[in-house]
Amino acid sequence: MLDWLKHINKEYPDFWKDYLAKFAKKSNRYVILSTEATGDSLEKDVITYISAFAVVNDTILIKDSFETILLQYRFLHDNHLSNEYIIESRLLKLSEPEALKTFIEYLGNGILVGHQIESSVAMINATLERLECGKLRNEALDIDIMHRKLNEITDDKELSLDELTDYYKIKQTPADSATEKAYKIALLFLKLKFKLGLK
Amino acid sequence: MNIIAGQIADFLKNYAPFNQLTSEQLAEIANNIRVINLEKKQTLFKINDALHDSFYVVASGVINISVIADAEESIINKCHQGTIFGLRPFFAKNKYKTTAKAREESLVYAIPIAVFKPLLANNSEVLNFLLENFASNLPEDRSTQGNIASDGFYTEKQSEVQFFQTLAYNTTPLLATSDNTAQEVAQLMAESLKNNVIIFEKNGPIGIVTHADLASKIATGRYPVSIPVSNIMSSPVVTVLENVSLAEAQLLMLKNNVTHLCVTVDGTDKSVIKGVISEHDLIAAQASNPGVLIKEVKRSLSSNELKEIRARLTNLIQSSIQKNIPLTHITNIASEINFAILKRAVELSILDLGSPPARFAWLSIGSQGRKEQLLLTDQDSILVFEDVAQDKYIEVKDYFLKLGKKTTATLEKIGYELCPNGHMGSNMMWCKSLTDWLKQYNNWMNATRENSDNLSSIFFDCELVIGELKIENAINNIISENAYNNNLFFDFLGNDALRKNSPLSFFKKFIVEEEGIHKDKFDIKTRALMPLIDGARLFTLSHEIKGINNTYTRFKQLAIADPKHSEIYLNCAEAYLFLTRIRTLEGLKNENSGQYINLEELSKNDREKLKNALYPMKELEELIKDKFQLTQFS
Numbered sequence A: 001m002l003d004w005l006k007h008i009n010k011e012y013p014d015f016w017k018d019y020l021a022k023f024a025k026k027s028n029r030y031v032i033l034s035t036e037a038t039g040d041s042l043e044k045d046v047i048t049y050i051s052a053f054a055v056v057n058d059t060i061l062i063k064d065s066f067e068t069i070l071l072q073y074r075f076l077h078d079n080h081l082s083n084e085y086i087i088e089s090r091l092l093k094l095s096e097p098e099a100l101k102t103f104i105e106y107l108g109n110g111i112l113v114g115h116q117i118e119s120s121v122a123m124i125n126a127t128l129e130r131l132e133c134g135k136l137r138n139e140a141l142d143i144d145i146m147h148r149k150l151n152e153i154t155d156d157k158e159l160s161l162d163e164l165t166d167y168y169k170i171k172q173t174p175a176d177s178a179t180e181k182a183y184k185i186a187l188l189f190l191k192l193k194f195k196l197g198l199k
Numbered sequence B: 001m002n003i004i005a006g007q008i009a010d011f012l013k014n015y016a017p018f019n020q021l022t023s024e025q026l027a028e029i030a031n032n033i034r035v036i037n038l039e040k041k042q043t044l045f046k047i048n049d050a051l052h053d054s055f056y057v058v059a060s061g062v063i064n065i066s067v068i069a070d071a072e073e074s075i076i077n078k079c080h081q082g083t084i085f086g087l088r089p090f091f092a093k094n095k096y097k098t099t100a101k102a103r104e105e106s107l108v109y110a111i112p113i114a115v116f117k118p119l120l121a122n123n124s125e126v127l128n129f130l131l132e133n134f135a136s137n138l139p140e141d142r143s144t145q146g147n148i149a150s151d152g153f154y155t156e157k158q159s160e161v162q163f164f165q166t167l168a169y170n171t172t173p174l175l176a177t178s179d180n181t182a183q184e185v186a187q188l189m190a191e192s193l194k195n196n197v198i199i200f201e202k203n204g205p206i207g208i209v210t211h212a213d214l215a216s217k218i219a220t221g222r223y224p225v226s227i228p229v230s231n232i233m234s235s236p237v238v239t240v241l242e243n244v245s246l247a248e249a250q251l252l253m254l255k256n257n258v259t260h261l262c263v264t265v266d267g268t269d270k271s272v273i274k275g276v277i278s279e280h281d282l283i284a285a286q287a288s289n290p291g292v293l294i295k296e297v298k299r300s301l302s303s304n305e306l307k308e309i310r311a312r313l314t315n316l317i318q319s320s321i322q323k324n325i326p327l328t329h330i331t332n333i334a335s336e337i338n339f340a341i342l343k344r345a346v347e348l349s350i351l352d353l354g355s356p357p358a359r360f361a362w363l364s365i366g367s368q369g370r371k372e373q374l375l376l377t378d379q380d381s382i383l384v385f386e387d388v389a390q391d392k393y394i395e396v397k398d399y400f401l402k403l404g405k406k407t408t409a410t411l412e413k414i415g416y417e418l419c420p421n422g423h424m425g426s427n428m429m430w431c432k433s434l435t436d437w438l439k440q441y442n443n444w445m446n447a448t449r450e451n452s453d454n455l456s457s458i459f460f461d462c463e464l465v466i467g468e469l470k471i472e473n474a475i476n477n478i479i480s481e482n483a484y485n486n487n488l489f490f491d492f493l494g495n496d497a498l499r500k501n502s503p504l505s506f507f508k509k510f511i512v513e514e515e516g517i518h519k520d521k522f523d524i525k526t527r528a529l530m531p532l533i534d535g536a537r538l539f540t541l542s543h544e545i546k547g548i549n550n551t552y553t554r555f556k557q558l559a560i561a562d563p564k565h566s567e568i569y570l571n572c573a574e575a576y577l578f579l580t581r582i583r584t585l586e587g588l589k590n591e592n593s594g595q596y597i598n599l600e601e602l603s604k605n606d607r608e609k610l611k612n613a614l615y616p617m618k619e620l621e622e623l624i625k626d627k628f629q630l631t632q633f634s
Helices: A003-008 A014-024 A073-078 A084-088 A096-107 A117-130 A143-151 A161-167 A178-196 B003-012 B023-032 B113-122 B124-135 B139-145 B182-192 B211-219 B246-256 B279-285 B290-299 B303-322 B327-353 B390-414 B434-446 B448-454 B469-483 B487-499 B524-542 B551-561 B563-590 B604-627
Strands: A030-037 A047-056 A059-071 A093-095 A111-114 A140-142 B034-038 B043-045 B054-060 B063-069 B072-079 B099-102 B106-112 B175-177 B196-201 B204-210 B260-264 B273-278 B360-365 B381-385 B431-433 B462-467
Touching: A014 A096, A030 A117, A030 A178, A047 A096, A047 A117, A047 A178, A059 A096, A059 A178, A059 B003, A059 B023, A093 A096, A096 A117, A111 A117, A111 A178, A117 A140, A140 A143, A143 A161, A143 A178, A161 A178, A178 B003, A178 B034, B003 B023, B003 B054, B023 B106, B023 B113, B034 B054, B054 B113, B106 B113, B113 B124, B175 B182, B182 B196, B182 B204, B182 B211, B196 B273, B204 B211, B204 B260, B204 B273, B246 B260, B246 B279, B273 B279, B290 B303, B290 B327, B303 B327, B303 B390, B303 B563, B327 B360, B327 B390, B327 B462, B327 B563, B360 B469, B381 B390, B381 B434, B381 B462, B390 B431, B431 B434, B434 B448, B434 B469, B434 B487, B448 B487, B462 B469, B469 B487, B469 B524, B487 B524, B487 B604, B524 B551, B524 B563, B524 B604, B551 B563, B563 B604
Parallel strands: A030 A111, A059 A093, A111 A140, B175 B196, B381 B431
Antiparallel strands: A030 A047, A047 A059, A059 B034, B034 B106, B043 B099, B054 B106, B063 B072, B063 B099, B196 B204, B260 B273, B360 B381, B360 B462
């Protein structure tokens, strides 16, 4: 009789339990995250692309990276959009639940770093809620905020990623995919981390 | 594949050795790369750091590779985009020998050795590329073979030679048997000034006793001096074959942590002892190094040995010039070694003839006296001996003439030609007592007009080779005393300086020899160098600058002493250096004195430079004409 109550009291999926268990230890691994979404709305819009690089000991590990396109059939269908181009690309393609599951496994207890990381985290949290999971527990660092702190900027004007890369003289990449953004953020993060003297 | 990894692979593809890998291999490497960001002046690794598990490629920016030598950090390499560095972990197991530091904000890719090594096994070209560049430190090598920065700073080029360079070693080692006492062995060593004794039995060496053994076992009081030597010897002794190479001997010593190797007939300790190799022999064998050359000069016992050392000096000069070491440094080093050889030649004669009956001084004159002899040119010297009683005079003079003849003969064997004008200590005229010499100089300088026939300006550049310093001082004093306001003498020297034929024709063409075996060649010695040398001597004497014989430093000193004309002097100094360089290169090329330059073989650039180096001479001539009255002798 009370089985249905148990369900409401959040029986998390297994991967989420594993994820929570990882927080017993502190991490020295930073995960540089860049996501793409169809828009800003947490309810209506969905994530289409997740890219990440790991930074350990002040080095970017190219191998320890994450790159996935999310196949949002329902969203595309609802909005009468074509999915041809996504299907044809060679990149790893996963459905939303699977993609999130692998990402959570990849992320582990690493410290998240991104540009305007709050919105990415909020978007991921919204998606996780649909999968009956809790919210991300990871610490999150924003390179924009790090930049302000370093230069003691007080006004609220947010800097775009391009402005930041120009400021720190990081070479532009030919294209502008989420992966390239993540790589640029990683480089920015290394510079800022050194300059701020973070351990 | 990750898009960033793809971009990295595309980047690597442009540079050796990655351009020799397949795209799958490149992808594998790119996938495993770690990206490191270095801020300005940030250090990646420094000397004596433990080796990293990866080597590096510069992705952007500049990395300086430096070493610390003599407490001074000197940059040996600048790595630009695409350059490989930090290869040491591939080939060595010890620590970094260099420091890598970012000169500006830089990105480097770290390629894990573990990933790269398997690729090497299948690709010998890549392996060779890395090996060659690890071993060489020459910038010109890199330009032809791609970008790589070596950190094998201590592995010099000659290392390859070491593998077949054989060793000269002591072939008459001290021997003792195991029942000799420690005291007897020590006595043996002390008598023969050796620092080791081989202990043998009838079928070969069983051990060795060195200074170290005596110090640590006897001198500390652990054993009495009467103990049989078998108790304190180091055993077994490391044995090698007769024709062991330098590199191998070095390795064996390092591996076994010993200072001596015993040479036997078949390389085992069961055969006849042939000799002993000590650490000193290794150092001596590595010697194209000035210090060692001098040391060897001092030990050599025959003109043949000296000749061989002089040949090595020539090699040293040649390689130094090619490495663009400043000519003034080379001249300094070469003249030190030259002097050591001259000194040894005199010593050898003394060893032969018995000790001299009076004090004496052997002085070098001419180019040796000026300490600027790089090539094997002719020898010029004088011999001065102290005044002796009248009845002994003949006997003493006889001895020194013999000494002179013997020495000049030795020097001739070494390769210094006899002076065609007979300006040598073996000549009756130039082997005299001090009083006679002082008289001679007085005559030359005060009654120049009457005595000019046997006077040569080279007598005014002299330097002590061996003997009494007091005698040299006496000669120098008489020169400077007599030079004071001695216009007549200066006029003679001035005329002498100007008598040399001018190097350029009215149409600014080189004047070349018109006949003889040197037809169409340019006589750089008499037409270009001599006027500068004579000019420098003339002005230093008239400005009373003492103790400087070298033409280059003379000009430098003159620029200070006579600031009004300093520009002319400085130009002359530079011109002199350039002309010497041209002459030395020519001499090394043809193995002669380099007096005649074949203008055809010079590059157009060098020809122009040579022409330009002749202009300061004109100015110097004008200055001589201006300052001295030259009419009296002309």
